[in-house]
Amino acid sequence: MADVRVRDRLWLWGMRPNVLQQAAEYRKLGFAPSALTVAQAIARTGIANVLLAGGLPLTAATLAALPAARRLIAKDSLHRHGEDGRPSLAPAAGAAALAAAKELAAADPRVEAFLLDDFSTGSIAAGAQPAALAALQFRNAVAPPQLPLLGTVYEMSLEDRRLWACLPHFAGFLVPLWHTADIERFPEYVDRLAALSGGKPQLACLYLYDFGGGRALTYAQMERQLRVGEELLRAARICGLCILGTCLLDQDWEANRCLADWLEHTGEDGL
Numbered sequence: 275m276a277d278v279r280v281r282d283r284l285w286l287w288g289m290r291p292n293v294l295q296q297a298a299e300y301r302k303l304g305f306a307p308s309a310l311t312v313a314q315a316i317a318r319t320g321i322a323n324v325l326l327a328g329g330l331p332l333t334a335a336t337l338a339a340l341p342a343a344r345r346l347i348a349k350d351s352l353h354r355h356g357e358d359g360r361p362s363l364a365p366a367a368g369a370a371a372l373a374a375a376k377e378l379a380a381a382d383p384r385v386e387a388f389l390l391d392d393f394s395t396g397s398i399a400a401g402a403q404p405a406a407l408a409a410l411q412f413r414n415a416v417a418p419p420q421l422p423l424l425g426t427v428y429e430m431s432l433e434d435r436r437l438w439a440c441l442p443h444f445a446g447f448l449v450p451l452w453h454t455a456d457i458e459r460f461p462e463y464v465d466r467l468a469a470l471s472g473g474k475p476q477l478a479c480l481y482l483y484d485f486g487g488g489r490a491l492t493y494a495q496m497e498r499q500l501r502v503g504e505e506l507l508r509a510a511r512i513c514g515l516c517i518l519g520t521c522l523l524d525q526d527w528e529a530n531r532c533l534a535d536w537l538e539h540t541g542e543d544g545l
Contacts, residue, residue, distance in 0.1 A: 286516070288330055323343070398437055452486040464512060
């Protein structure tokens with residue numbers, strides 16, 4: 275494809291301001307309050323591809339608030355967490371979210387896919403089976419527009435045989451690196467999922483905070499993540515690179531300074 279820039283293949287994990295700061299499981303991490311909207315994050319970074327994630331409802335109002343967004347992915351999951359924190363399957367909720375995404379896509383062609391998040395962890399732990407995905411895909415097929423179904427697969431799940439039987443039901447995958455310390459093995463994880471799935475497209479996802487290690491990233495750690503992601507992009511081993519997430523982009527962190535520098539020096543480079 276002619277004149278494709280690095281920035282064209284980048285995505286923002288779109289989130290409502292303070293959605294992580296207000297979540298009980300993350301409040302202890304001490305993040306500063308966030309005032310950055312997704313629209314402002316697009317303007318700040320120049321990244322116009324957005325995954326509609328934390329706290330962003332699948333509604334026309336959400337899309338109307340993002341006039342500068344070029345490509346959109348809707349997100350939900352096939353499970354829900356109970357008061358005890360344990361996941362349980364919620365196929366009806368997942369189907370309703372897919373229906374909402376399809377309705378949005380019918381009116382706004384920027385919505386181009388539907389992601390089942392945390393599939394390899396929460397959904398598999400809740401007992402997800404290929405039959406549940408087949409039923410969802412049937413609902414997807416019988417009414418237009420049919421949206422490619424994506425699933426989130428973490429590095430720690432790649433050898434879970436329960437996951438393997440589900441992979442044929444997805445059109446592609448979001449692949450986050452939960453443990454920053456594993457960045458040197460990230461290409462290996464990408465290749466392993468490609469081998470397991472028959473080479474289906476992968477959208478890699480990097481965090482602005484080391485959630486797996488429970489600590490802030492240094493400039494050098496963020497830079498290494500971005501360089502590895504860029505190498506995978508240039509080698510066409512991933513189809514895009516997502517940065518998580520917008521409610522963390524206005525934190526006074528070395529990771530954000532590194533991202534800004536990398537975008538300035540690399541964002542307009544050709545692929």
